[in-house]
Amino acid sequence: MAQQGLQLDEDKYSCSICLDLLKDPVTIPCGHSYCMSCIGTHWDEEDHRKIYSCPQCRETFKRKPVLKKSTILADLVEDLKKTGLRAEPDDHCYARPGDVACDVCTQRKLKAVKFCLTCPASYCEYHLQPHYDAPPLQKHKLVDPSKKLQENICPHHGEAMEMSGHPDQQWTCFLCLTDENKDHKKGSAAAEMSGKQKKLLVRRQQIQKGIWDREKEVKLLRQEVEAINASADKAVEDSEKIFTELIRLAWKRSADVQQQIRSQQESEVSRVRELQEKLEREITQLKKKDAELEKLSNSDHNRFLLNYPSLSIPSDATHSSSIKIRPLRYFEDVTTTVSELRDKLQDILRDTWTDISDAVAEVDVLLSEPEPKTRAGFLKYSQEITLNPNTANSHLLLSDGNRKATVLKQKQVQQEAPKRLMMTPKEHQGFLNRPCVAFLHATITSYTRYMPR
Incomplete structure (x- = not known):
């Protein structure tokens, strides 16, 4: 009988995908077990959605779970194969x-x-x-x-x-x-059963319609889930592309600024070095001229007088006072301009981020709003309620513009109002079905239940 008992539990160790005994069993986070190859193939088909689900309970996982062989479950399946499967009976x-x-x-x-x-x-x-x-x-x-x-x-x-x-x-x-021997009772019982069966049929039709309506709504909700997931995936992908383009554009502008700075740097350095080399050549010539004049001044009278006219001619060298350096900050202004651009981008991102967050928060698929949990949430639905003295209970004293009701022990003497009983039963029921009126009616009823009559 132990073998038979194990055979009856074979379904517990079967894969719900291939309907065979588990091969290389793995257990996913929701607790269900499958063949490693079966669940792997199932998830490969869901790779395009980037959402992985359990075929039995439909629980979803944002990341594909890592599959590891369950050694305990594998040993149980092997024991079941050895001892649980009874031999095929004779023909x-x-x-x-x-x-x-x-x-x-x-x-x-x-x-x-x-x-x-x-x-x-x-x-x-x-x-x-x-x-x-x-x-x-x-x-x-x-x-x-x-x-x-x-x-x-x-x-x-x-x-x-x-x-x-x-x-x-x-x-x-x-x-x-x-x-x-109870035929005389069967007739009445059959008639009663027939009547109740008709009522039961109507009730079943109502239930079946409710089932059909809810199944239709469930199907609609499943489609909405797929649409939400697809829309969210596309929004994330598009947003990533746009931000990548912005980053690429910023890097391109950065490279352009660097290139312009380096080009201007080379141009200005070249101009300065040309002038520097010219001045150094003039310095060499002036030093050579000064040495000749010194040598002339130390020569004898005849030689001095002979060479003086040729050496005393002034040179055309550039005077140092002709070079003027403008008091510039060189490339510091470029840094200032780039900083201003950064500040403007930060302001734009800060302003647009609020719009983006509001656009994400405004995504609301279901028409029904969640039930409020805080006082501020309830105050959104608050209304000014005024009581009608023509329909108020005789033990209630109205004040503060008919917005306040005080419970009295003694019954008030009220005059018959022409509009006091002009409301039809249907209008009265519709009036009581209003949320605020229903709450107030229930409160007043609880107070007046224990009043003296």
């Missing part, structure tokens, strides 16, 4: 035409070995074993199976039928004989 054990088949077997029917008069049903040797093991079932009466015996079981009461004493000699059970 003669199966029911053939003319044999009584087991009523419990769900696959190929085995031949019945006993028939239980209490159940009543036919059992093969495997399914008959509980009648030998379970104390409540041991009291059942077992007989050899027979097709004629099964035909003599009352289809209405499940009891063995016997030949009745009526002239027509019909097979019937004792409960049928008892029912025949």
